[in-house]
Amino acid sequence: MMWMARSRLRCVIETGYLYPAPTSTFDMHYAIRTPKRYIVAHDPETIEIVETNGRRERRKSLTTNVPHYATFMSDTIARLRADQPPLASLSEMVPVMRLVDAAYAKHDPLIPA
Numbered sequence: 001m002m003w004m005a006r007s008r009l010r011c012v013i014e015t016g017y018l019y020p021a022p023t024s025t026f027d028m029h030y031a032i033r034t035p036k037r038y039i040v041a042h043d044p045e046t047i048e049i050v051e052t053n054g055r056r057e058r059r060k061s062l063t064t065n066v067p068h069y070a071t072f073m074s075d076t077i078a079r080l081r082a083d084q085p086p087l088a089s090l091s092e093m094v095p096v097m098r099l100v101d102a103a104y105a106k107h108d109p110l111i112p113a
Helices: 066-081 090-105
Strands: 002-005 008-016 029-033 036-042 047-049 056-060
Touching: none
Parallel strands: none
Antiparallel strands: 002 008, 008 029, 029 036, 036 047, 047 056
């Protein structure tokens, strides 16, 4: 996926799974390319930042939503029990889905993903 801002390429995001796996077990690989650096997720808890000047840095960082799922579900159930609205309604999520759709629409099928 390419992220454009004011008709200028801002970054390229590459993602994928190499083989099927059970739920919450990933062989995830993704990289984000910006004008000055690559950000690579090597596993569910580590990112590497590689700058164009050669500087490298590894950081502990969650790269999947799996660790947050229990918190999300607890909050959702608590809101249901208390008759409270969700954090975001379906209508509030429409712009998010439009953004995702627009990102996919920009993918050029002639360029290998």
